[in-house]
Every structure is written in structure tokens, then in C-alpha cells.
Amino acid sequence: MDLKQEIRSFTPIDIEKLSQEKNVSENVVDSVKGYNKAIENLRTGSEDIAMIELKKVxxxxxxxxxxxxxxxxxxxxxxxxxxxxxxxxxxxDAEVDSVKAAEYLNYIGRGSASGKSVGSSKTVKSEAKPQKPAPKTKYAKPKQASNEEVQAEYILLRNLGLQLKKPSVAITINILSVICLVAAIAVFMVNYKNTNGDNGPDTVVNTELTAKYNKVVAENEKLKKDLNAANFQLKQVQLSSQLSQVSTLYGQYKYIEAADKLLAIPEKDLSADNKKKYDSIKANVLKNAANQLTIEGTSLYNKKKYKEAIQKLEKVFTLGTKWSFGDKALYTLGKSYVAANEPQKGAEAYNRLISDYPDSAYVKYARSRLQSLQ
Known part of the structure; x- marks a missing residue:
């Protein structure tokens, strides 16, 4: 492996494209900038400066x-x-880029084991002396695994180990083991009973086996309960994380995204603590999302983008009813439907406005528009 060539194979990351992605922190952007500077320094031969930049990153x-x-x-x-x-x-040891890292480890490991420098020092070519062909032996030497095979085996075993460390996987394996043991004992008992009958001293043996069988069954039931409890706990951790994401989006004034994520959470699956957290943010998230949809829908109507306005304004009422600004949303929705050549739906929106918001200032305008549709 040519280390210098390998270093030069690293390319800078597009900062402008990265900055346009959502949820990318300034910390990440700064790190990428430092990484790109290091690559530039390496290409100009300033390895020491590049290493300082990389250490910071x-x-x-x-x-x-x-x-x-x-x-x-x-x-x-x-x-x-x-x-x-x-x-x-x-x-x-990480989940990503492990193939390259394993390849590098293998390379520098061979270099250090042989006592050769793997870095920038020059290698001296020696004249190759003709060697006698090795005498043929009766048994061929076993073929050594290639570097790629070693790396693949290493990654496979490491990933298998990571899976076995997961509690749910470990519990599942234990349950399967117990089930196999129970099945084996059951088969043994049936065969033993058929062979020896129910009378005499063998009855004592059957009693002992029955007791062991019942004990294993009880342990199996306990393991099932433990597995269910572990799965429930894992589910709650995931739901709690989703609720935190909703709060983060809400704090960033991304009300519509926050509402979509909140409504995607299965409320019936929430634990008492998560349900309390869910209820504490639900009202504000949905209200602000509905208000934002009303504003965006009105703006789209003014831009004569009637179909897009309808989508926004209809969604207002999927988040809830009787909003304080619902009269405005319904009035604009009615106008949008009429402008989109759907007068019947426009009339429905006006009638709903009159019915749900009888004291609204928009009622007289809605009635006037209804008359013009007749």
C-alpha cells in the first residue's frame, strides 16, 4: 500500500451542500471545514499543519x-x-468505515511485525537471486486467507457480537433455548412412559421429570414476561425520543413539522410518564401549527395558488376544530374552492363558518358569497 497515495485519495466535503441540509449543527460544519483545510495542507506537503487541524477536528x-x-x-x-x-x-470498532480501518490496521501490522518502516522512508531494491524451485512434497500447504477474507470475517464476527449484546436478542435466545429444552423433556417423558408404563418404581422417575418440566415451563413464562417488559421499556425510550424531537421542532418554530411528528406517535402505546409529556405539549403544538397553516394558506390564496391553499387550509381542521382563527381559515377556504372552480365545496365551507362561528365578523361576507353562488 502506498500511504502517500492513500492520503491523497481523501477528498474535501462540499461545505455549501452540507450547510443546506437540515439539522446540521455549526459544530459539524466547523469540523468539516477543518477537515478540508487539512486535506489542502496535505496536498501542499504541509503534513504537520494538516495533523494539527485533524487533531482539533x-x-x-x-x-x-x-x-x-x-x-x-x-x-x-x-x-x-x-x-x-x-x-x-x-x-x-464503530459501525461505519470499518473495512478501510481494518485494511489499514492489517497493513501497518504487517509492517511493524517485519521491522520495516511503513511511512515515508524509501525502500532499497535488492537484486533478486535466482532460487531453486522448492521440491515437490506429497501434501500441499493449506492456502492462507487473503486480507479481504480476514477483514470480512472480522467485520462479520464483530457485528454478530454487537447483535448478541442487545438485551432483546439475548432474552430471545434464552427463550428459544428454554423452549428447546422443554420440548426435549416432553419427548423424553412420552417415550419413557410408553416404554415403562405407569406402575412400579418408574412412577417416581416420572414424578421427578414432571416437576422439572413444570419448573422449566415456569421459568419460560418468566422469561417471556421479562422479554415483554424489556420490549415495552425499549418502546418507551423510542417514544420519549420522538417526543423530544417534537419539542425541538417546536422550539425552532417549525410548528407544522412538530405537529406531523406528534400525531404520528401512537398515543395508546405511551406509558404514564410519556403520556403526561405528550399531553403537556399537544395543545400548543397543534394550535400553533393550525395557525401557521392558516397564514400560509391565506398567502397562497393571495398568490392565486388555490389548490395549494386548499391543502393547507383543510389541514387546519384535521389538527382540531373551533380554533379562534378558524373563521378566517374557513372563509379563505371557501374563496379558494370557488376560485378553483369547486363552488359546491366553497359553499360547504361558508355554511360551516356560519354554523360554527355565528358571532364572527366573517359571517356576513360568507352569506353574501353564498347568495352570489346561487
Missing amino acids: VSVNPDFYDAVNLLGLCYAYTNQIDKAQELFSRVA
Whole structure:
């Protein structure tokens, strides 16, 4: 592997495109800028400055694995093998970029084991002496696995280990083991009973087996309950995270997005604590979302985008009814339907306005427009 060429294969990240993505913090953008500066410095031969930049990036964002890999290559290039191995191992233990990191680890491991420098020092070519062909032996040596095969096996075993660490997976495996054991005992009891009958000393053996069987069944039931409890707890953690996302969107004045995410949460599945949190934010989220939809719908109507206005204004009343601004939403909705050549639906909106908001200032205008539709 040519380390210098490998380092040059890293390319800068498009900052402008990254900045346009949602939920990208300034911290991430700054880290990417530092990463890009490091790549520029490496291309101009300023490895020391590049390494300083990369150290800053990795210290702030340790999960920025491209930066970690690149810093590891810089360490390897400057023959700081221990530091390089530490960084590559960190990436190899993560979920992403582990193939490259494992490849780098394998490479610098071979170099350090042979006592050769893997960095920037030049290698001296030696004249190859003709060697006698090795005598044929009766048994061929087993083929050694390639680097790719070793890396693939490493990743497979690591991912399997990560799965086995999950509580739900471990509990499921235990339950399956118990079920297999119960089935084996049941088959043994049936066969034993058919062979020996129910009389004599064998009855004592059957009694003991029955007791063991019942004990295993009880343990199996307990494991099932534990699994259900673990799954419920996991579900609540996920729902709590979704509620936190709703609160974050609400704090960012993204009321419509917050309402959509809130209504996607299955209310019946919430625990008492999560239900309390859900109820505490629901009213404000839906009210502000409905108000924002009314404003956007009115704006679209004024721009003569009637179909889009209808979509916004209809959604106002999927979030709730009897809004304080509902009369305005219904009046604009009626006008939008009429302008979109759907007078019947427009009349329905006007009639609903008159019925639901009899004291509204918009009522007389709605009646006037109804008369013009007749």
C-alpha cells in the first residue's frame, strides 16, 4: 500500500451542500471545514499543519471517522505506528468505515511485525537471486486467507457480537433455548412412559421429570414476561425520543413539522410518564401549527395558488376544530374552492363558518358569497 497515495485519495466535503441540509449543527460544519483545510495542507506537503487541524477536528467530533482515518494515515506515514493503530482500532470498532480501518490496521501490522518502516522512508531494491524451485512434497500447504477474507470475517464476527449484546436478542435466545429444552423433556417423558408404563418404581422417575418440566415451563413464562417488559421499556425510550424531537421542532418554530411528528406517535402505546409529556405539549403544538397553516394558506390564496391553499387550509381542521382563527381559515377556504372552480365545496365551507362561528365578523361576507353562488 502506498500511504502517500492513500492520503491523497481523501477528498474535501462540499461545505455549501452540507450547510443546506437540515439539522446540521455549526459544530459539524466547523469540523468539516477543518477537515478540508487539512486535506489542502496535505496536498501542499504541509503534513504537520494538516495533523494539527485533524487533531482539533477529532477532539471535537470523535465520530468523524473520515477524519480519524486520515489522521491515522498521517501517523502511519510519519512512522507513529502506535498512534495510528489506536485510531484505526477506534474506527474498526464503530459501525461505519470499518473495512478501510481494518485494511489499514492489517497493513501497518504487517509492517511493524517485519521491522520495516511503513511511512515515508524509501525502500532499497535488492537484486533478486535466482532460487531453486522448492521440491515437490506429497501434501500441499493449506492456502492462507487473503486480507479481504480476514477483514470480512472480522467485520462479520464483530457485528454478530454487537447483535448478541442487545438485551432483546439475548432474552430471545434464552427463550428459544428454554423452549428447546422443554420440548426435549416432553419427548423424553412420552417415550419413557410408553416404554415403562405407569406402575412400579418408574412412577417416581416420572414424578421427578414432571416437576422439572413444570419448573422449566415456569421459568419460560418468566422469561417471556421479562422479554415483554424489556420490549415495552425499549418502546418507551423510542417514544420519549420522538417526543423530544417534537419539542425541538417546536422550539425552532417549525410548528407544522412538530405537529406531523406528534400525531404520528401512537398515543395508546405511551406509558404514564410519556403520556403526561405528550399531553403537556399537544395543545400548543397543534394550535400553533393550525395557525401557521392558516397564514400560509391565506398567502397562497393571495398568490392565486388555490389548490395549494386548499391543502393547507383543510389541514387546519384535521389538527382540531373551533380554533379562534378558524373563521378566517374557513372563509379563505371557501374563496379558494370557488376560485378553483369547486363552488359546491366553497359553499360547504361558508355554511360551516356560519354554523360554527355565528358571532364572527366573517359571517356576513360568507352569506353574501353564498347568495352570489346561487
